[in-house]
Amino acid sequence: MDYEIVIGLEIHVELSTKSKIFCGCTTEFGGDINTHCCPVCTSMPGTLPVMNKKVVEYAAKAGLAMNCSVANFSKMDRKNYFYPDLPKAYQISQFDLPICKGGHVDIETDGGTKRIGITRIHMEEDAGKLLHDQWGKGTLVDYNRCGVPLIEIVSEPDMRSAREARDFAEKVRSILQYVGVSDCKMQEGSLRADVNLSVRPMGSNVLGTRTEMKNLNSFRSIYRAAESEAERQIKLIESGEAVVQETRRWDDDAGKSYSMRSKEEAHDYRYFPEPDLVPIEISDSLIDEYRKSLPEMPWERFERYTGELGIPEYDASLITASVKTADFFDKAVFSGADPKAASNWIMGDLMKLMKEIDTEDIPFDGEELAKLLKLIDSKKINNNIGKTVFAEMFRTGKAAGTIVSEKGLEVVSDEGLLDKVVEKVIEENPKSVADYLAGKDKAVGFLMGQVMKETKGKANPQIINGLIKDKLDAMKGM
């Protein structure tokens, strides 16, 4: 029997506003326990929420970037439940009138482009964090994260494989970074996904019983969790058992999920409209303004890179995968760099350096790369030195020109000087000379390497190549 896997994702994203959604406390990550708090976000008696304007703007823009319609009228609601990380014992969220509805995001699959529907996007507040007491005597509660603004993006159950689920999540993340509403730093928890999954016989249009795995915070775990759960459900069904509707906890280290059945009475959240906040009305003209203010989306840039700029599709898709590399590339080209050259440097050197320290941040902008390339093109430094300089730029954030002059890395083109070095190297390496004279042209390479060594890599390769060949050829004639 062939089975179809049906997956929907709920993605929670922390918005990158400076202050929290209902009070002025900072949203900065980290910070000593309970030092980003005030009476409002710790729910002291008598306190009241006041809505942050930027949260509405960011939520609307995120929705527009995902092709949603933004509601002219929306409101906040209370979702009531008891848990220590929720100080008011209710979360202010949106129930029946969310800010955005009905959008889609396209992903690439083997079968071509696939459209994944977005059911809705709503605004809500994040809860605090529970920490485990090292003495094992209890659980500790930190409210710093309480009140950090979130949007929850709910997809239609349109994904049919673990890969599609992961690709969708990656695409959403990329879009949000492009729009600039979240840094999406998954290791800081600013993007988390819940995977809802069920299986059914291929061809059936009745949904199977689904399970939910919550708070996955890496693409790898989204993929593995989905894959594992699909397998688990299929195995159950094939052995005649039924899938239980439940929430499961995914343990990425163990590669397995566990039932959280003990938590499993269906919650009665008793949603009702938040009486302490007034409704949010967004006019059509404001929605238009938001739409116009959206930066160029990844697919738009892809078109431009492959079209206007003539970059291969593979390169373009790698560069547009992150808004930071795309912005970097655009700036470099704008500052005069050759698109193909810039693209090569980004895909090669830059991405390697970023991967080494596992960062998404680039400590300088594309204009600096353009300047570096100019130095190379004008032969002030050679390509290899260029790579060294680039790594130094990445490490220190200093400009190429500064590094070259500080370290004296200019290409040495002084023929007189080089002549002397070439003479020296030839003298010191009789074997190579002999090899060359015996017909091994490759020996030149070795000699060049030695000259480079002597000149600490700064020799102008064309010049020394010429000098070496001249001198050796002259010896031939002897």
Added chain:
Amino acid sequence: MMDIRKLTIKTAAMALRKKEISPVELIEKFYERIDVTDETIGAYISLEKEKALEQAAKASSMIDDGSSLLAGIPMAVKDNMCTEGTKTTCGSRILGNFIPPYTATAVSRLGEAGAVMLGKLNMDEFAMGGSTENSYYRKTRNPWNTKMVPGGSSGGSAAAVASGQAIFTLGSDTGGSIRQPAAFCGVVGLKPTYGTVSRYGLVAFASSLDQIGPVTKTVEDSAIVLNAIAGRDKRDSTSIDTGINDYTQGINESPVGMKACIPVQYLSEGVAPEVRSKVQKAIEYYESIGVRCEETSLELADYAIAAYYIISSAEASSNLARYDGIKYGYRSNDFNSLLDLYKNSRSEGFGDEVKRRIMLGTYALSSGYYDAYYKKALKVRTLIKQEFDKLFDEYDFIIGPTAPTTAYPIGEKEGNPLEMYLGDVFTVSVNIAGLPAISVPCGLDSAGLPVGMQLIGRAHGERTILRAAHAYEMGNPFPIAEEVSHGL
């Protein structure tokens, strides 16, 4: 020798200005009075003598430059408004040791105007009740007859003013909690239009109904206090800019030509005969001074209590969920798990009436019942507001009794919650519709207990009802409670 029981804001301000008494002396006199009377009256939960004397000492410059009528005036605040550094209990065990690190906006504004806070006042627990008998801490007694309840939930606020323990107080009103105790204690109680006074720092009972308001001896004093506390507060999203700068404006204007109406439902058989007759006399007085009074009908009057109790209990059940023994407040000593901690702390910390309302409210919001109860009540709310709006197209204000009876004996209504709820019949619809209303004394019944008359105005129509109430007061001066010695 100054009889401080008779002092109003205006007369006290004058005495201070003329240096007939110093601010510190005035405060000390009030503490003496509290010493003598409060064991019987029981209006105060806590006193802040040291801070008050410090405040009084600082008031002199504001008194001298005349910049604020409230400078140096002794007042007290219902114990559900947060006061930084001073215990704020809401009349409950569950906040028995809670000391807020911040002050409610309305109270801060009084402080900025130079008023001096003597202490925090007793109340029904979390403002739920009509007699102040639901306080965890003590009973408050009616200064007119100490065997009787002072009304509630702002019983302490009303009793303190009536017995001369403070020149004015702040109370809060969700379904009548300022007006009804004002009526029972023979003082003036005003609930402003919803949104006029910031709720920031007022411990929430029912968010869409709660308002802070003044309890005073005279109508003009009420306007003076309202001036100090009203106005948009950026910390309260439901507080609005009313555009009104001075609530005393026009208070002395002649009432001739005003039009009042009396809904027949307000003078029905359910109202005690003596209450009815006193209110009718007041209506006759209005007619005699040129106010046109007509009978009308409020068909929905009967439905207001049901709608009120559903809405207020539902909101309260959510607002009180934060009392969990984790961040502040009472924590049970008896628990083995988180669930125990929640259940035991809340069950030991809350009184019966609070639990009853939490249960009602939780039920009304729960799955399957939301539409039938909460949503339905919100729709009835729309109808009630529309009915009032229609009346205000024609009339300037509505007259009726504040409560169907005068004060009753302490302990009489225990064990009968529904009956107690029905006593709110004239006040709750005002909160449902978000309108302003004022209760003024309009006589004493044959047992010597005060009768209160309520004037209801259109939204932001405080000046109209203040003007009408002031006109009544000028022809019918309000009596003050005799020296407390009876009923012991």
Added chain:
Amino acid sequence: MKISKETVLYVADLARLNLSDEESERLSDEMGRILGYMEKLNSLDTSNVKAMEHVEPVSNVLREDIVEESFERDLILSNAPDEQDGAFRVPKVVE
């Protein structure tokens, strides 16, 4: 109107309240009577009426995204029944 004992216990659990047998009987009775009284709302036709969530027709009360200084931790914890290392402490929560 009758509110069953199961319902009372379910609601009490939702509200995190313990009720003694006596209390749940009493509440079952009281809630029944009070909710029964509230049934009178059903005699009003509200089929074409909008629910009034706010009495004032105000919308868009929003604040600028500006950071304000947070409170000192000591003040945040000043009323905590139990704390450790700057955090509020509760009995062990099993995930």
